[in-house]
Amino acid sequence: xxxxxxxxxxxxxxxxxxxxxxGHRLDELISFGPLTVVIVLGLVxxxxxxxxxxxxxxxxxxxxxx
Numbered sequence: 112x113x114x115x116x117x118x119x120x121x122x123x124x125x126x127x128x129x130x131x132x133x134g135h136r137l138d139e140l141i142s143f144g145p146l147t148v149v150i151v152l153g154l155v156x157x158x159x160x161x162x163x164x165x166x167x168x169x170x171x172x173x174x175x176x177x
Contacts, residue, residue: 143151
């Protein structure tokens with residue numbers, strides 16, 4: 112019977128009504144504009160690999176000196 116339970120689910124990856132509700136709540140809590148969100152996410156996406164490369168260079172420099 113567990114195989115038949117899959118027929119009761121919709122084809123969406125998540126419930127669209129729930130995602131809309133979550134989006135509205137986040138907009139109320141954060142209240143940033145879309146451009147601000149894009150800039151912050153862009154900085155995070157670019158900043159994390161840059162921080163890893165900087166950490167690698169720092170560790171390598173310390174290893175070469177010591």
